[in-house]
Amino acid sequence: MKSDSQSIFLGRWLPVFLWAAVIFALSSIRQITVAEFFLWDFAAKKVAHLTEYAVLYALFLRATEKNWVLSFALTMFYAASDEIHQSFVPGRTAAVYDLVFDFSGATISAYIIWLAKGLGIKRKVISPTFVFMRSYPFLHHKKPLTFYHIDLYRGQDSGDFRNLGLEEIFSDEGIVVLEWAEKIRDVLPKKRIDVIISVTGDKTRKISIKNRK
Numbered sequence: 001m002k003s004d005s006q007s008i009f010l011g012r013w014l015p016v017f018l019w020a021a022v023i024f025a026l027s028s029i030r031q032i033t034v035a036e037f038f039l040w041d042f043a044a045k046k047v048a049h050l051t052e053y054a055v056l057y058a059l060f061l062r063a064t065e066k067n068w069v070l071s072f073a074l075t076m077f078y079a080a081s082d083e084i085h086q087s088f089v090p091g092r093t094a095a096v097y098d099l100v101f102d103f104s105g106a107t108i109s110a111y112i113i114w115l116a117k118g119l120g121i122k123r124k125v126i127s128p129t130f131v132f133m134r135s136y137p138f139l140h141h142k143k144p145l146t147f148y149h150i151d152l153y154r155g156q157d158s159g160d161f162r163n164l165g166l167e168e169i170f171s172d173e174g175i176v177v178l179e180w181a182e183k184i185r186d187v188l189p190k191k192r193i194d195v196i197i198s199v200t201g202d203k204t205r206k207i208s209i210k211n212r213k
Contacts, residue, residue, distance in 0.1 A: 012062060012063040012065075013063045015059050015062070015063075016056070016059045016060060016063050019055060019056055019059055020056065020078060022052075023052050023056065023078075023082060024082065024085065026048075026052075027082050027085055027086050027089065027092070028085075028089055029089075030089065030090055030091040030092070050104055050105035050108065051105065051127070051153070052105065053075055053079060053103075053105035053106050053109075054105040054106065054108055054109035054127060055109070055127050056075050056078065056105075056106070057071055057072065057075045057105070057106035057109040057110060058109050058113065058125070058126070058127060060074050060075055061109075061110075061113060062124065068110065068114075072106060072110065075106045076103065076106065079103070079106075104197065104205070108179075109127070112125060112149055112177055113125045115147075115175075115177065116136060116147055116149075119136075119138050119140070119147055119175070120138050120139065120140075121136045121138050121147060123136055125149065127151070128149050128150060128151045132150060132151065132152065132154070132155070132161065132164055133148060133149070133150045133151075133164055134148075134149050135147070135148050135149075136148075136149075145173055145174045145175070146174040146175075147174060147175045147176075147177075148169055148174060148175070148176040148177070148178075149177050150164070150166075150169075150176065150177070150178045150179065151179045151180065152178070152179065152180040152181070152183045152184065153179065153180050155183060161183075161184060166184065166187055167187055170187070170188075170189045171189075181194070190212060191212060191213055192212050193209065193210070193211050193212070194208075194209070194210040194212060195207065195208075195209055196208040196209075196210070
């Protein structure tokens with residue numbers, strides 16, 4: 001029985017520790033320039049923050065057996081400790097506004113998992129960042145539908161995503177949550193809800209919601 005409980009513990013928490021170690025290793029690297037253009041360099045690094053902590057929150061949620069509050073607290077505690085760690089790395093500094101991006105990543109992850117749960121999806125919701133898309137079948141009033149979670153961060157334009165069959169997905173009856181939708185403006189459906197997060201300051205963001213009918 002003891003070995004079984006240890007196996008369960010490791011199965012839940014080992015992915016958390018491994019991903020936390022990845023974040024720690026990345027934060028230990030001296031400051032590097034991703035792109036020569038400042039805005040692109042800034043955007044690439046902050047998107048990395050969003051992705052890192054969206055995944056970490058999802059792993060904490062799994063490990064704590066869907067304790068939403070505790071998972072959020074643990075994610076933000078690690079984010080704060082990581083900023084302190086970066087203050088000791090040559091070429092890096094601790095930045096409070098980075099915590100805003102970490103917070104945003106955890107919030108996006110929480111919202112998508114909550115939405116899937118509200119639709120009655122029992123499967124574990126996993127970030128699609130490295131595979132572009134994940135799909136989850138569900139029933140709505142006994143009618144089979146599909147929930148699609150798509151993350152286009154790693155591509156450049158609609159040509160990179162042609163094999164995903166986006167036009168077919170958009171014409172299908174289902175729900176699509178799409179991150180980095182601005183990369184495929186030319187194929188977006190006219191009827192949609194846009195959620196736009198704008199940077200308004202070092203520590204502030206503006207969230208705009210537009211219902212396009």
